[in-house]
Amino acid sequence: MATPTIESPRSGRVAPGYSRSSTSRGNFEMIAWLFMRLSGALLVVLIFTHLWVNLISGDGISGVDFGFVAGKWASTLWRIWDLTMLWLAMLHGTNGIRVIINDYAEKSSTRMWLKGVLYTATAVIVVLGTLVIFTFDPCPVIDGVASTASYCPAV
Amino acid sequence: MEKEPASKVELAPGVGGGGEIPTFDVTLKVRRYNPEISDEAHWDEWKLTMYGTDRVLDALHKVKWEHDGSVSFRRSCAHGVCGSDAMRINGRNRLACKTLLKDLDTSKPILVEPIKGLPVEKDLIVDMEPFFQSYREIMPFLISKGHSPTKERLQSAEERERYDDTTKCILCAACTSSCPVFWTDGQYFGPAAIVNAHRFIFDSRDDAGDMRLEILNDKEGVWRCRTTFNCTEACPRGIQVTKAISEVKQAILTRKI
Numbered sequence: 001m002a003t004p005t006i007e008s009p010r011s012g013r014v015a016p017g018y019s020r021s022s023t024s025r026g027n028f029e030m031i032a033w034l035f036m037r038l039s040g041a042l043l044v045v046l047i048f049t050h051l052w053v054n055l056i057s058g059d060g061i062s063g064v065d066f067g068f069v070a071g072k073w074a075s076t077l078w079r080i081w082d083l084t085m086l087w088l089a090m091l092h093g094t095n096g097i098r099v100i101i102n103d104y105a106e107k108s109s110t111r112m113w114l115k116g117v118l119y120t121a122t123a124v125i126v127v128l129g130t131l132v133i134f135t136f137d138p139c140p141v142i143d144g145v146a147s148t149a150s151y152c153p154a155v
Numbered sequence: 156m157e158k159e160p161a162s163k164v165e166l167a168p169g170v171g172g173g174g175e176i177p178t179f180d181v182t183l184k185v186r187r188y189n190p191e192i193s194d195e196a197h198w199d200e201w202k203l204t205m206y207g208t209d210r211v212l213d214a215l216h217k218v219k220w221e222h223d224g225s226v227s228f229r230r231s232c233a234h235g236v237c238g239s240d241a242m243r244i245n246g247r248n249r250l251a252c253k254t255l256l257k258d259l260d261t262s263k264p265i266l267v268e269p270i271k272g273l274p275v276e277k278d279l280i281v282d283m284e285p286f287f288q289s290y291r292e293i294m295p296f297l298i299s300k301g302h303s304p305t306k307e308r309l310q311s312a313e314e315r316e317r318y319d320d321t322t323k324c325i326l327c328a329a330c331t332s333s334c335p336v337f338w339t340d341g342q343y344f345g346p347a348a349i350v351n352a353h354r355f356i357f358d359s360r361d362d363a364g365d366m367r368l369e370i371l372n373d374k375e376g377v378w379r380c381r382t383t384f385n386c387t388e389a390c391p392r393g394i395q396v397t398k399a400i401s402e403v404k405q406a407i408l409t410r411k412i
Contacts (some may be wrong), residue, residue: 006276006282009284012284013284014284014285014288015274015282015285017341018284018285018288018341018342019285019288020342020373020375024372027372028374029372029373029374029376029378029379030372030378030407030408030411032378033378033404034408049306102339102379103336103337103339103379105339106339120385129252132234137336145161
């Protein structure tokens with residue numbers, strides 16, 4: 001068995017894996033830290049109002065259907081509300097998972113893969129969600145056939 | 156010849172002064188590692204009769220001096236000042252010289268391990284170099300611009316009070332090696348380096364606070380702190396470590412925004 005050599009205490013040699021290879025002098029981590037606190041506070045208001053409006057007020061949970069969502073999104077306020085909630089929640093959650101990956105994954109290759117999957121999932125969800133909020137049409141006309149739902153204007 | 160003055164404390168005849176110190180049996184389990192013999196660490200156990208005034212360090216001494224001379228650990232002053240005997244005792248980072256045996260659960264074996272997160276060299280001795288490297292990087296010395304005063308650098312009591320807590324650090328590494336973020340990859344600066352940066356950042360006589368804040372604004376700097384309070388709990392000097400880290404975070408934020 002090869003005996004590992006222990007350097008003399010004053011050799012100044014730092015065990016491999018401990019020396020910080022790259023010094024990052026950007027403000028990214030600070031902004032991420034600040035974003036978590038600000039978005040967290042905002043999300044508490046956004047989410048609990050959202051839950052109350054959808055599940056408690058009016059008919060409560062039994063009132064939630066396609067028409068309910070269509071009615072909400074007819075107003076610009078709710079579209080902005082939901083868009084803000086989507087972006088803040090997704091970025092807040094993604095940054096949280098990014099931090100957890102940094103804290104628990106030891107190898108940089110593992111980190112890279114996990115973060116790759118995370119960022120892809122975030123991008124897909126944010127893009128799809130934003131697309132839905134901006135292009136949502138409760139009474140679509142498909143191939144010249146209009147929707148016959150009661151809340152749609154007569155053609 | 157003048158007679159010695161009479162004692163002010165009345166002692167019953169036959170009592171020598173100190174009184175009998177109670178003894179008890181403890182089982183000491185030490186995590187052993189010797190790379191010259193095996194790559195695997197193992198536990199060794201000793202049953203010892205110890206006194207109520209003994210500390211974990213006394214138990215280790217008893218083992219080393221009377222049972223197995225190959226047990227290796229660091230200690231220097233043995234009175235909680237030098238900070239060389241930080242170790243993991245019953246799963247918590249403590250100084251062996253400040254932990255009384257009677258304060259531990261003596262019905263179970265007392266587990267003694269090296270501090271976590273640093274490379275073990277032998278038994279309870281770890282390589283402290285990565286720890287001191289981070290310490291050096293934050294420039295733990297007074298840097299002042301302009302002319303030196305002819306007399307001492309004056310400071311008000313309030314200005315001194317601002318960083319009083321962080322002057323108590325003895326660099327034992329109990330905090331850094333209790334930090335789960337440091338355990339992962341050893342890249343994090345660690346609580347001890349931040350505490351010692353705090354000591355100079357908030358010193359009114361020092362002019363390099365901005366430089367230190369810039370160093371700790373690194374991706375491995377203060378922002379990796381998750382405020383788990385392990386460091387505050389581990390500190391044998393009772394430094395409010397997590398609070399100091401938060402103050403450095405605040406200082407970076409107010410400087411940038």
